[in-house]
Amino acid sequence: MDKLIHEYIEAQPKSRQLQLIQLYKTIVEQMPAGYDERISYGMPTFHFHRNIIHFGNFKDHFGLYPGPVTIQYFSGELKNYKTSKGAIWLSVDKPLPAALIRQLVQYNLKKI
Template sequence: MWKCPECGREFKNTNQDHFCGEPPKTIDAYIDAQPEEVQPLLNQVRDTLRAVLPHAEERISWSMPTYWQKQNIIHFAAFKKHIGLYPGDKAVEHFKEKLTEYKTSKGAIQLPFSKPLPLELIAEIAKWCYETGNHH
């Protein structure tokens, strides 16, 4: 077990990515707490999700920015080398042909900082999650 020297939480993996301290209360607070160079990318993802999910509520869930309407639709979060997009496992499976250049796992997509953000694909995935009810 590895123990974070900042918050004291224990993890199986050494240097496990996590959020230390109290979770942010708003998406603005979440973005403001991220490194300055990452903030514009997070705002691009947020603006894309706002445009395609205009009636969804913005909230923090699982310490991540989340779009919600009766249930969670999609989450996103910043990490050291990527933005994680969390549309759920059915969305990752449905869009697998369009996600071949990204690392994926069950319900998660890693969008590396080294590549331009696929904003049209993010919008398409979020809209699909909302319209099909395949929410995360």
């Protein structure tokens, strides 16, 4: 884990850290060799020739930022989630949708 991402997760409330680590691991498992981790827009970001996905912890949700094209492409799978043009709100009270997160990352990687 990149030092800055580690610090980001450690700075979050203890009650959220395990879920954030799970989210991080779910994304990392999909990333190819040679990818880069960084903080961009104040959030953990995964980069491979371009930004692939970001995530963040907020007051009442986790934000996942795969980009507007990806959100539009997965609109059917996202119908039970609050979304905006570029963001998906994930409930802090429900298990993370790991399979969906993997699909989002894979889709963005295929677009490169």
